[in-house]
Amino acid sequence: MRYLLPLGIFIVLVIFLGIGLKLDPHEVPSPLIGKPAPQFNLPQLHAPEKSFSPEQMKGKVWLLNVWASWCVSCRQEHVYLTEFARTGVVEVVGLDYKDEPQDGKKWLSQLGNPYVLSITDLEGTAGLDWGVYGVPETFVIDKKGLIRHKQTGPVDPVILETVILPIVQTLNGEAG
Amino acid sequence: MKKIVMFLLVLFCQIALAEIKVYDFKDPVLELRYQALTEELRCLVCQNQNIADSHAELAQDLRSKVYEKLMVGETDDQIISYMTNRYGDFVLYRPPLKSKTMILWLAPVLTVLLGGLGFWVVLRRRNQVQEQLTEIDRQHINDLLDRKSE
Numbered sequence A: 001m002r003y004l005l006p007l008g009i010f011i012v013l014v015i016f017l018g019i020g021l022k023l024d025p026h027e028v029p030s031p032l033i034g035k036p037a038p039q040f041n042l043p044q045l046h047a048p049e050k051s052f053s054p055e056q057m058k059g060k061v062w063l064l065n066v067w068a069s070w071c072v073s074c075r076q077e078h079v080y081l082t083e084f085a086r087t088g089v090v091e092v093v094g095l096d097y098k099d100e101p102q103d104g105k106k107w108l109s110q111l112g113n114p115y116v117l118s119i120t121d122l123e124g125t126a127g128l129d130w131g132v133y134g135v136p137e138t139f140v141i142d143k144k145g146l147i148r149h150k151q152t153g154p155v156d157p158v159i160l161e162t163v164i165l166p167i168v169q170t171l172n173g174e175a176g
Numbered sequence B: 001m002k003k004i005v006m007f008l009l010v011l012f013c014q015i016a017l018a019e020i021k022v023y024d025f026k027d028p029v030l031e032l033r034y035q036a037l038t039e040e041l042r043c044l045v046c047q048n049q050n051i052a053d054s055h056a057e058l059a060q061d062l063r064s065k066v067y068e069k070l071m072v073g074e075t076d077d078q079i080i081s082y083m084t085n086r087y088g089d090f091v092l093y094r095p096p097l098k099s100k101t102m103i104l105w106l107a108p109v110l111t112v113l114l115g116g117l118g119f120w121v122v123l124r125r126r127n128q129v130q131e132q133l134t135e136i137d138r139q140h141i142n143d144l145l146d147r148k149s150e
Helices: A004-022 A072-086 A101-111 A125-129 A157-173 B002-017 B028-040 B057-071 B076-087 B102-149
Strands: A062-067 A091-097 A117-121 A137-141 A147-152
Touching: A062 A072, A072 A091, A072 A101, A072 A157, A091 A125, A101 A117, A117 A125, A125 B057, A137 A157, A147 A157, B028 B057, B028 B076, B057 B076
Parallel strands: A062 A091, A091 A117
Antiparallel strands: A062 A137, A137 A147
């Protein structure tokens, strides 16, 4: 009987610590979810004379994938992202974050290019507006131009199949 | 000797690398506000550091953003909301009191109250036990005394 209280406290502590172990402190909820995608006007990586602005994608569900040639985990997710983009289920736009354009282009020609187009964000200004803090990051934007989901860190087949794909499919069903 | 010199050189080269860019302020009030703001804002890459201390590239960007905004005359509130609009309340070392952060603010007070309550209960119980003991002891003493007088 006299051990019941300490045991109870111990069990509660274990449960809380157990939950704490499962949480990833690096996954900070984005305040941008449900808000209009921040606008920018930046040159395209492969055609610097042409610019890109998120407004051009209005009416479409699309992904914005933030990557860089210097980013190690981008290399890791690249295979899966390329495979996913190849299914044609959704258009993926790349944001080459704080990267030299020639390095970015080289990286894509070596590893394959899953993007309909990439944008050069040399200074990281667009990244700042989008709340980017750990490359790679992937945003899902709906037909109205609202950010509906953010994936921080590299995507893998499980995340793509069970998180990203269902969201894209639901959003495709929504009116533009 | 050569080894010592090499060692010292390596040491100093680390210090040179670790230097944080210093911004020039003509107005000391602005400088104080810059210091206060960068100490209040969390670096999201190395989450236990504020952006004043962190060497992460993101922290550098955020510092230069704070500087830039101070220079164009934005208020502290404007700068703070610029940051929270992009990175959420997590970017603040002192999150605002909201229904979502209520437990964060109340937990320490609750813990102290609970601990105090527990302490009080234990003390009271101990006093009661002592009183009971003295009563039994008294009875015992009386019994002994009675027996002696018989």
